[in-house]
Amino acid sequence: MTARTPAAARLRADACPGALQTHAAADGALARVRVPGGLLTGGQLRALAAAARDLGDGALELTSRGNVQLRGLAGGAEAELGDRLAAVGLLPSASHERVRNVLASALTGWAGGHVDVRPWVRALDAGICADPALAALPGRYLATLDDGRGDVAGLGGDVGLLALSPAEVALTLAGTDSGWRAHPDDAVALALAATRAFLDERAAQGGTCWRLAELAGGPERVAGRITPSSSGRHRGHVPSPRCAEPLPSLLGGASGSPLVGTPVGTTRQDDGRTALAAVVPLGRLSAEQADLLARLADEVQLTPWRSVVVPGLAEHAVDDAAAALHRTGMVLDADSAWTRVTACAGRPGCAKSLADVRADAARAVADGTLPAGGARQHWAGCERRCGRPRGEVVDVVATGTGYRVGWS
Ligand code: SF4
Incomplete structure (x- = not known):
């Protein structure tokens, strides 16, 4: 891993948008609503759908990161959006709203995994919001909570928890094994201690880095600063420090890609019911689709692969639910090209874009003319490739006179 020296650190604070601190895009203000673990209740989905329609x-x-963005907001809409989000529990802390980036394993608690990390999501989010000092985290800060299936541990978290068994959890820092271990009951306290240690080390190195990996010697120095027992939040169990046993390959290979991708289609839950996982083409979920999801389940999970998990379906309800999702354009076929195609905002939303990449990508999918033989690919309107x-992803980048296609 390449660590940056303090001299090479960021010269400005990150400008990640939030729900209240919006970004001025070419098509209006853009608000990003943090959804820890991607977990949304039906009521929260309905509120987001209404906000998308009205505002x-x-x-x-x-x-x-399993979060949600609203685009095309009129100037001054932030206050009403904030009120609507707060009313349904999507804005628990105005001061911490941008730093609540938490990925959780897809299907956790419903199917597979050593532990159910949903309680970790709630506890970590509450712990972050309860600590005034953690409002200083960069908006890029990311926590990954992996229940052992290895789907999010390799997705670039600054701080991560990875269940190794039902009784043991590893702490990861910038995607590497920190050596720290904890019981699942103590894992969130360890992650919070690591988060505070990240801020302490960041301050010691000048206070400008956005990511733990950008700190000189980041993982090692942050691991050395962790003092979980002094956090006051441990419940009597101090993790055994510096375990030398290497983690399995759950952190991904050299490419950093996880071993497990997005679930698509049906999954039999541990309780015998069924979960449906549907890809949302280009990550654009219409208000009508969001309302449909809210009707189908009390709680859904957004995944980092721009798909949605609809859990808890009784056997007799699965076919109708799948058909309803399919009718609205959501994809339940694991072989669909839509499972391999992503795109940035492009025109007209981004002033930097050299093309309407979403329209072009959608046309290529419909026509069966995707480049690179239809391999996993990301379409972007400029070299930033947001x-x-x-x-491993093929880049399809607009040049102004067409698209450049290539691996990078
Ligand atoms: S990749 Fe370029 S065109 Fe696309 S959203 Fe980012 S800045 Fe805009």
Whole structure:
């Protein structure tokens, strides 16, 4: 891993948008609503759908961190959006709203995994919001909570928890094994201690880095600063420090790609019911689709792969639910090209874009003319390649006179 020296650190604070601190895009203000673990209740989905209709462009954008964006907001809409989000529990802390980036394993608690990390999501989010000092985290800060299936541990978290068994959890820092271990009951306290240690080390190195990996010697120095027992939040169990046993390959290979991709289609849950996982083409979820999801389940999960998990379906309800999702354009076929194609906002939303990449990508899918033989690919309107998934992806980048296609 390449660590940056303090001299090479960021010269400005990150400008990640939030729900209240919006970004001025070419099509209006853009608000990013943090959804820890991607977990949304039906009521929260309905509130987001209504906000998209009333205040935005009628759709919700799913991000690679399982968050949601609203586009096309009129100037001054932030206050009403904030009120609506707060009313349904989507804005628990105005001061911490941009730093609540938490990825959780897809299907956790419903199917597979050593532990159910949903309680970790709630506890970590509450712990972050309860600590005034953690409001200083960069908006790029990311926590990954992996229940052992290895789907999010390799997705570039600054701090991560990875269940190794039902009784043991590893702490990861910038995607590497920190050596720290904890019981699942103590894992969130360890992650919070690591988060505070990241801020302490960041301050010691000048206080400008956005990511733990950008700190000189980041993982090692942050691991050395962790004092979980002094956090006051441990419940009597101090993790055994510096375990030398290497983690399995759950952190991904050299490419950083996870071993497990997005679930698509049906999954039999541990309780015998069924979960449906549907890809949302180009991550653009219409208000109507969001309302449909809210009717189908009390709680859904957004995944980092721009798909949605609809859990808890009784056997007799599965076919009708799948058909309803399919009718609205959501994809339940694991072989669909839509499972391999992502795109940035492009025109008209981004002033930097050299093309309407979403329209062009959708046309290529419909016509069967995707480049690179239809391999996993990311379409972008310029070289920044916003939203590019981690791992091996073909870049399809607008040049102004067409698209440049290539691996990078
Ligand atoms: S990749 Fe370029 S065109 Fe696309 S959203 Fe980012 S800045 Fe805009």
